[in-house]
Amino acid sequence: MASFGELLCVHTDELVQRWYEQWRQEGPALPEMTEAAIKDHLPVQLRVIGDALREGRASESPRKLWEQHGRLDPEQRVRDAVPIEEVVREYAYVIEAVRGWLTERDEQISVQEYSFFSLAIFELAAESARRFSKYQAERVARERSEYVAGIAHQLRTPVSTLNLYVQQMERAQGALNSRAAERLRRTVGRLSRLVDGILRLERFKPDEIPVHPETVAPAQVIDQLVADYEHDASRKGLRLDIFVNRSARMQVDQDLLVDALGNLIQNAIKYTEKGFVRITLEEHEDEVVFKVEDSGPGISSERQRELFRPVLPGQPGGVGLGLSIAFRAALAQGGTLELESEPGQGSTFRLRLPRAVHARKGQSEGLVETSLEDDAPPAVH
Template sequence: MASFGELLCNHTDELVNRWYEWWKKEGPELPEMTEAVIKDHLPIQLRVIGEALREGRGSESPRKLWEHHRRLDPEQRVRDEVPIEEVVREYAYVIEVVRSWLNERDEQVSVQDYSFFSLAIFELAAESARRFAKYQAEQVARDRSEYVAGIAHQLRTPVTTLSLHVQQLERGHGSPDPRAVERLRRTVDRLSRLVDGILRLERFKPDELPVHPEALAPAQVIGQLVADYEHDASRKGLRLDISVNRSARMQVDRDLLVDALGNLIQNAIKYTEKGFVRVTLEEQDDEVVFKVEDSGPGISPERQRELFRPVRPGQPGGVGLGLTIAFRAAVAQGGTLELESEPGRGSTFLLRLPRAVRAREGVTGGLVETSLGNDASPRVH
């Protein structure tokens, strides 16, 4: 009669297929993600356990079986966003499948061998959880480091501009040039808005942001923002156009509107090397649509799916904090942020806001993780 170790080694494929059928019958929550996580590695893992039993190591601790990285790949599971509880449940299916398979065949195995097998599967799930926790902690540390670096990068430009304006004033004689004073004021305003936006990003979730609507003319807000960024655009030789209905009125939070539009305009200027950046406004029934269009390089479909993911400013090709702040400002007011873009044909961001935004007092629960939930995902076309 074959030993338990030989049974596992000789019938690996059959057991994996049985596990797969069991897994499908149970209805996994994330079938497209979890199938390969276990199935691709299970044959190796079953043979590792079988070989250990066949070699008489059933009295040893099975923990050492999983010290070799090649025998499982939890990092792939993390990259695929498969929850650890899903993996633990699927390894539990392995034990159930092997137990029922042994009963069907009326195979007699020793308590010691079966205990070793069960503990080996348990240790496999535990090792996956340990690596998952380590990987996640390292990822959080990397993201936080990149996040802080992104904040520093965002602050550097207005601080440098502010320093240059102050030096110009110091070199002047007599009364300061009113134009220089106005540029200084606008730079200070930009810096203040950026700091306020970052603080709101850190302190509140999108659905907890305080919203204080006021009656205003959106054309006036757009005009002020365009004036603030006109110097940046002209320095790159870009046209900064406006097409708005000056009679339009809405009830909206001015600070959040400036957060959203200001960052969209800044991003458009930043990533457009030639041509134009255009800001338009359309009134549609009970909502107002702000469009920020550019003649930049456009965004690939793959990159579009990454744009609104959790803040990781240090990633290659990342857009920093701007889009995150803009998106949260839209969601907080019951609006949406959409993207229309094709490589080589520029990009258009559409900020849709209700004509009359509802007021809300902020709910402060301490710092929140700077990520965007799936319930508030933007649309891309």
């Protein structure tokens, strides 16, 4: 008497044809689209199960049978717009077809072997569903990324034009007082950095972002960022404390450092209504730690788990875009972004970066690294 594994391998074509007839009889929702969804792969899959049974693996879990991508093609079914519920239903027909075929032939199959077969089909359907979900999530993320990056690219030209006008006004006698011109220039600069940060966020994964290290004095970067946001702090009566070794130097991508540190400082000022914002630089042998503390409302543990997600529309306290930019800028340079906070006790962010960041050349680098001025008319809870 042939074993169940041998039956599956020897009578594969007959079983597939039986499945196909039942599938047609049931009236699939999308017959033209789904006919090949399983039919092209079912012979291979039945033989894989049959070979496992012939090898005496009926007592094992069949879950690992489908780890090899070549035994599935759910991505093609997704691209062909085959609903996952249709795929799962079709695998249910496989079990029904094989059960009916065994009954008609009066084959005596052990419970263990039949259980292995049924679980293998179940795991096959489950793996298809997992891959379907992953493919869909990646597609949605890709489409969102392209949409947001497209908007950011469209912002380049008006921002560049604003920057040009500011320069012209600064040169014009009596057109604008120097204090107002400086404030406008810094506002345009903040907007420019935000656009570039969004482009880096949306165009690349953290481990693909181009990194161009150069020798940087962290104190100078902090001075520039504080100057950008000191008006907002002054308007609230906040005290800005800076504790930095002005002789400190490090090899870092200055644009990415500004992306990360600028957003941390901006958020601290934005969400702190009274008290202080403190920026501290800690030097270690192999790393530099930028610490941004505030006396703000603090962040609940529930909220902390959501902070570094790419986009949080509808969430209180903003969309989380700035912290996402900061988080990815840290990862891109081999660093980390840490948070300590309790409601009512303020927040402390620690940006840890290697003292010497490694360079990385990214694909399609020009899309991100092009300066805003290239688009201008002639003339970073």
